[in-house]
Amino acid sequence: MRYKVFISSVQSEFAEERRMLVDYLRTDALFGKFFDAFIFEETPAKSRSASTVYLEQVEQSDIYIGLFGSEYGNTDKKGISATEREFDHATRFNKHRLIFISAQHNSDEREIKLIQKAEQFIVRQKFSSLLELKSAVYASLVSYLEENEYIRSTPFDATLNREATLDDIDEGKIKYFLSLAMNKRQYPLSVDTPAIDVLTRLNLLKNNRITNAAILLFGKQPQKFFITSEVKCAHFHGTEAVKPIPSYQIYKGDVFQLVEQAVDFVLSKIDLRIGVRDTSMNAPAQYELPMFAVKEAIVNAVCHRDYTSNGSVQVMLFKDRLEIWNPGHLPFGLTIEDLSALHGSLPANPLLAEPMYLAGTIEKAGTGTTDIIKSCEKLDLKTPEFHQLATFRTVLWRQVTAQVTAQVTAQVTAQVTAQVQHLLVVLDGYLTTSEIMERLSLHHRESFRLNYIKPALEKGYIAPEFANPNHPMQRYCLTKKGKKQSKIWQQ
Numbered sequence: 001m002r003y004k005v006f007i008s009s010v011q012s013e014f015a016e017e018r019r020m021l022v023d024y025l026r027t028d029a030l031f032g033k034f035f036d037a038f039i040f041e042e043t044p045a046k047s048r049s050a051s052t053v054y055l056e057q058v059e060q061s062d063i064y065i066g067l068f069g070s071e072y073g074n075t076d077k078k079g080i081s082a083t084e085r086e087f088d089h090a091t092r093f094n095k096h097r098l099i100f101i102s103a104q105h106n107s108d109e110r111e112i113k114l115i116q117k118a119e120q121f122i123v124r125q126k127f128s129s130l131l132e133l134k135s136a137v138y139a140s141l142v143s144y145l146e147e148n149e150y151i152r153s154t155p156f157d158a159t160l161n162r163e164a165t166l167d168d169i170d171e172g173k174i175k176y177f178l179s180l181a182m183n184k185r186q187y188p189l190s191v192d193t194p195a196i197d198v199l200t201r202l203n204l205l206k207n208n209r210i211t212n213a214a215i216l217l218f219g220k221q222p223q224k225f226f227i228t229s230e231v232k233c234a235h236f237h238g239t240e241a242v243k244p245i246p247s248y249q250i251y252k253g254d255v256f257q258l259v260e261q262a263v264d265f266v267l268s269k270i271d272l273r274i275g276v277r278d279t280s281m282n283a284p285a286q287y288e289l290p291m292f293a294v295k296e297a298i299v300n301a302v303c304h305r306d307y308t309s310n311g312s313v314q315v316m317l318f319k320d321r322l323e324i325w326n327p328g329h330l331p332f333g334l335t336i337e338d339l340s341a342l343h344g345s346l347p348a349n350p351l352l353a354e355p356m357y358l359a360g361t362i363e364k365a366g367t368g369t370t371d372i373i374k375s376c377e378k379l380d381l382k383t384p385e386f387h388q389l390a391t392f393r394t395v396l397w398r399q400v401t402a403q404v405t406a407q408v409t410a411q412v413t414a415q416v417t418a419q420v421q422h423l424l425v426v427l428d429g430y431l432t433t434s435e436i437m438e439r440l441s442l443h444h445r446e447s448f449r450l451n452y453i454k455p456a457l458e459k460g461y462i463a464p465e466f467a468n469p470n471h472p473m474q475r476y477c478l479t480k481k482g483k484k485q486s487k488i489w490q491q
Helices: 015-027 052-058 081-090 109-119 130-147 171-185 194-202 212-218 257-267 289-302 350-358 370-380 406-411 418-426 433-439 445-458 480-489
Strands: 003-009 035-038 063-068 094-104 124-127 233-235 247-251 273-274 285-287 313-317 321-326 384-386 393-397 461-465 476-480
Touching: 003 015, 003 052, 003 081, 003 445, 015 035, 015 063, 015 130, 052 081, 063 109, 063 130, 081 094, 094 109, 094 130, 109 124, 109 350, 124 130, 130 350, 171 194, 171 212, 171 350, 212 257, 212 350, 233 257, 233 289, 247 257, 257 289, 257 313, 257 350, 257 418, 257 445, 273 418, 289 313, 289 321, 289 350, 289 370, 289 393, 370 393, 418 433, 418 445, 418 480, 433 445, 445 461, 476 480
Parallel strands: 003 035, 003 063, 063 094, 094 124, 233 313
Antiparallel strands: 233 247, 273 285, 313 321, 321 393, 384 393, 461 476
């Protein structure tokens, strides 16, 4: 059985949102089996009045979705807008109503009264972006299917975890997320917002029970519940995966930490070039692979993987390429060829994708793979490849000659790691840990301390400004030995 969804709003205000929702409901692997979407723009020309046609469509629908914003819309002779007529009609015929309100300021008194009227009957949700709207609609329709027993098992990210409780959620992680979301996307919730309110707003909490997505995003110990939620990183000197593996790490933590650690692993192993100081006091640092492409490929693997699989995300760096594997498949209706052109955003785990977008981990929905291609081509690298086999694989190609610095490193001293090399090359004057990490585009502080600062101190290449290693104003500079070594690497 299929169910008709009527999407109502001021067409001019929500043109992009209306089209996105229609495409989403038609192409999603789950929703495509159950729902038919209707928007008035697709109605063929008819001799009858528009008001008669759209009210008939409301009557024939099973679900009414209303998008309310700052505009009330054109009115009829009685001063009532089409959107309000549609809502009243859906109420009169006892349709299942879902109301989503734009976070934009509501200045029209008539629109404010319409929202207040809707609140008398149903709970409404706010949204501030396309991804947030998609996430809210996703959660609402999954609940509709589940409550009416149209599906026996919900999608992984929206499933309420049977074992986890609110005590398994790290409130500190939520506060840090809110600070990022406010800075990156002007998210309206302050860092002091109670955790329950944040989880509810993100559709991660229902009747005081948390979803699987909430654990992966903000859990104290996500691997306690999902043991394969990890990233395995390996570095091979040649072009084949052979043992023994020179460098191998298994990273655990929440999804944000998994991305940070995996990206930092790759950046610590690839060539770093220093440009000319012609535009700023600091020489620009450029990794041989575009940092954006590395991060985006890893983000996609972590965010869109199949979390019901026993497999893990794997990041493998070879002499000629970087491969990122994830246990998952392309979304329904999307092909490998589609990835090379602008395409719709169809996240496999929408409740994971929205917070990752809000925190700035995901930059822009629907453009990830095309931007990966563009960023690599900009550096004259071979076009990235995407493969769908038992796993989904992304391949970023390195330059054949991009081992110059690594070769110099091996000739100078085999005992110095690439991480120390990168640190010495960008260290100019006294810099704090945060300033050095920013220059190297690194994010995981503990990994940076262990793999960069600690060995550089032990080798005598850098020196702290203060004797107390935990001094709040601690900074580091190159020693004479470090300056000499840095010049050799930059030749």
